Structure formats: C-alpha cells, structure tokens
Amino acid sequence: xxxxxxxxxxxxxxxxxxxxxxxxxxxxxxxxxxxxxxxxxxxxxxxxxxxxxxxxxxxxxxxxxxxxxxxxxxxxxxxxxxxxxxxxxxxxxxxxxxxxxxxxxxxxxxxxxxxxxxxxxxxxxxxxxxxxxxxxxxxxxxxxxxxxxxxxxxxxxxxxxxxxxxxxxxxxxxxxxxxxxxxxxxxxxxxxxxxxxxxxxxxxxxxxxxxxxxxxxxxxxxxxxxxxxxxxxxxxxxxxxxxxxxxxxxxxxxxxxxxxxxxxxxxxxxxxxxxxxxxxxxxxxxxxxxxxxxxxxxxxxxxxxxxxxxxxxxxxxxxxx
Ligand code: ATP
Numbered sequence: 001x002x003x004x005x006x007x008x009x010x011x012x013x014x015x016x017x018x019x020x021x022x023x024x025x026x027x028x029x030x031x032x033x034x035x036x037x038x039x040x041x042x043x044x045x046x047x048x049x050x051x052x053x054x055x056x057x058x059x060x061x062x063x064x065x066x067x068x069x070x071x072x073x074x075x076x077x078x079x080x081x082x083x084x085x086x087x088x089x090x091x092x093x094x095x096x097x098x099x100x101x102x103x104x105x106x107x108x109x110x111x112x113x114x115x116x117x118x119x120x121x122x123x124x125x126x127x128x129x130x131x132x133x134x135x136x137x138x139x140x141x142x143x144x145x146x147x148x149x150x151x152x153x154x155x156x157x158x159x160x161x162x163x164x165x166x167x168x169x170x171x172x173x174x175x176x177x178x179x180x181x182x183x184x185x186x187x188x189x190x191x192x193x194x195x196x197x198x199x200x201x202x203x204x205x206x207x208x209x210x211x212x213x214x215x216x217x218x219x220x221x222x223x224x225x226x227x228x229x230x231x232x233x234x235x236x237x238x239x240x241x242x243x244x245x246x247x248x249x250x251x252x253x254x255x256x257x258x259x260x261x262x263x264x265x266x267x268x269x270x271x272x273x274x275x276x277x278x279x280x281x282x283x284x285x286x287x288x289x290x291x292x293x294x295x296x297x298x299x300x301x302x303x304x305x306x307x308x309x310x311x312x313x314x315x316x317x318x319x320x321x
Contacts, residue, residue, distance in 0.1 A: 001277055003033040005049065005094045008066040009040035009073075009105035012254055013125045013139025015067040015262035019100050021057035022270020023123075028054055030278060035094060039069045039296055041100070041108055042077035044085045049092055064255045070101070076108050079115065086116040095119070096282070098111075098273045100138070102126030103302055106285060110298045119282030121273040122298050125266075127254060130174035133296040133302040134287030138269065141261040143253045144169070144181055151185035151218060154247055158216040161243065164235065165218045168228035168248040177253075178222045179312055187218040188320040194308055202231060206239065208229060268293055 006023045008016050020036065027034045036056060038048035050056070060067050075081035090099065096119040099109040106122040113120045126132040127143035145168050158165045167187075171177040175192025182190035189205040205219060221228040232246045235275040258266070269286045272293045276284055 001030075001032055001095050003035070003092070003094050004096045004098060004274075004277065005035040005044070005089065005092075005096045006052075006068070007038050007044060007100070008039050008068045008070045008125065009099060009101035009108070010070060011102060011126060012065045012070050012104075013137070014064040014190070014256055014258035015138040015266040016068075016070075016100055016125050016140035017057075017060040017063050018258060018263045019123050019125060019138055019270045020066065021070060021099075022267045023062055023098050023273055024057045025054055026174045026271045027272035031267035031272060035092060036068050039071040040073060040105070041081075041085060042071040042073035043069070044088055045075055045081060045202075047088050047091075059208045061259055061267075064257055066100075082108075082112050082115055084119060085112060087116055087200040091307065096277050098123060098270075098277075100125040102128065102137070103131060106131070106298055107302050110283065110302060113283045116205075119277065119278050120298070121281070122285035122301065123266075123269045123273055124285060124287065124301070126175065128171050128174050129176040130171070130306055131285070131287075131301050132306045133285055133289075133294070133301040135289055136261075137267060138262055138266045139254075139258070140176065140280055141265075142256060144177060144184065144309070145259055147177060147220075147249060147255055150186045150249055150252070151181060151187060151220070155185070155216075155218060158218055158245075160218050163243045163245050164216070166221050166228035166232045166235075166244070166246050167218060168221050168223055169245070170249075170253050171222045172224050174306070175222050175308065178220045179308065179316065182218075182220040183222075183312070183316050183319070185218065187220050187316075189217070189219045190316055191219060191221045193222055193224050195313065202234065203279075206235070207252070250311035253271070306311045
C-alpha cells in the first residue's frame, strides 16, 4: 500500500471532517500518500484529486459539513461511470479507497470493488443512523441533539397556546432520529417508518387521549410520505377541535459543530479504516458495537436492516401518558 484516496459522498453529516482528518493523518503516519477527492463520486470521475498533507486537515475537526464537499452522482450508478472512476484511480496510482457516507455511497463503493480490482473501506457517515453493523453512524448524535434543542423551543409555544405540533425530522426510511428525539425531548408520540401503518400510529396517538390529560402535544414525524404536513391536515379534518401546527426542521438538522461523541467516533473509525487496509482487509465497513471498533463486510452493512430495539419503541408509549 503506497497511496490511498478518501472521499465523502451522499448527504453531509457533522463529524465527516474528523473522519477525513483521521484517515489522512493515519495514512501519513504509515508513510502513505493520500489524495483528498472532492465532491464524492462525481469528483472522482472528473479527476478532482488533491494531494493531502497533515496541514490540509488542520483546524477542521470542529467544523460541520465536509471540507471535501459531497455530491450525488447519477453517472456512478452506471457501470461505465464506475469504470471511468476506476481508471482515474489507476491513473493516480491509488491503491485503495476510503468512502465516508451513507447506505447509497457504500452501495456504490461495493459495486466499484466487485467490478474492479480496488479495495474499499467504508466509514458510516450519515445523520440517519440507518446502517447495519454499527450502533451509531457519524453525524447522528449531533443531529439528534440539534433536533432536541429545537423541539424544546417549540414546546414553549405549544404549551403557551395549547397546540398540537407535528414536527418533521429527517429519516425517510429509518425512524431513529424521530423516535429517539421524541424520547429525549419528552414528546408525546413519534410516527416512524418502522412501526405499523400510518392509520395505526395516528389513531393510537389520538386514542390515548393525549389532549384529555395534557393541554399541548408534540408529535415527531419522520419525513416519509408527506411527513408532518400530511398528518396535520388529517387531524385538522378529522378532529377540528384541535389547534394544530407544523414545523419542518429541514436542513438545519444536518449542520453545526459536531458533538464530542461524533468527533471521537469519526476519529476512531478513520484510524481503524487505515489499520484495516494495513492488515490487508478489503471491502469492509468500520462499525462501532458497544464501544468496540469492528469491521464487517460492506455487503452485510448495506443489505441487512438495522433493527430498532423494542424497549426504545415502548419507552415513548409509557412515558408519554
Ligand atoms: P444519506 O444517507 O445521507 O442520504 P447516502 O450515501 O445514502 O447518504 P445517496 O444519495 O443514497 O446518499 O448516495 C450517494 C451516491 O452514491 C449517489 O449519488 C450515487 O452516486 C451513489 N450510489 C448510491 N446508490 C448506488 C448504487 N446502488 N450503485 C452505485 N452507486 C450508488
């Protein structure tokens, strides 16, 4: 191993910079050359490679977003696109690639590694926490804290006006952000993709007679299927006696300084990615299970579903009475 590339892809997540820094410095520590690849798969195809020194990653650990920038790239979804990407890696004598991103980015990495002779290591970077094989993904802790801070503020208004607030959070296919922010903010309910049908969840919330025992309520909704607006409209129509409002938190959930937990997770995963390459591993994702850093085949991380613990689901039901 003489030279590696590192890129960030998919949605940005706080802590990605700490991971870039850790990969870069660990590789330099091993005596390897490192290319930072700008704008994810798109930048790889269009040869946006920059040789990194230890200084390239100075003063970034505390910054949100990604200094390498990120992109979504349709061309990389095609075999021709991935062949172009591979040719660029060969042209620059890159021996292995570290990819920091979510489910889609790691699926792309896996495709590339199966079609061409290039080892890839995945680092789970997404606020959604939807990757199997790791308790937490980089960015999740920071996003969760941001949501909780916002919901605390919304609660002041909800209480003052006796309103039901539907607060929409990110997580199209995974309810970790919604469910856990609901627990942490003391919300009355969460509507998440993993649970029941839409009808069940809303009916359950209303059926519990929230408004009989409380003057205001907060329901956290995952962004899927029309999200908070959809549920608010339904409640307005079916229960016109309620004063209903919607708040869509949107992109502010992605930004901001990474939490200490995300910085530490990203740093440990970045170091572990280089260690995995040094040990001759290929096509694995770095995970953290019960605070132990592990490796698992990327194909498992992208194919298997991450299950939400039952107690996390029940906890909210009990505590919101
Ligand atoms: P987030 O969880 O934050 O959305 P992500 O990594 O899942 O991050 P995607 O938009 O799904 O984000 O994927 C990022 C990029 O990875 C895509 O734009 C595409 O270039 C590539 N990609 C995604 N899925 C595949 C796939 N099945 N095969 C090849 N490339 C893919």
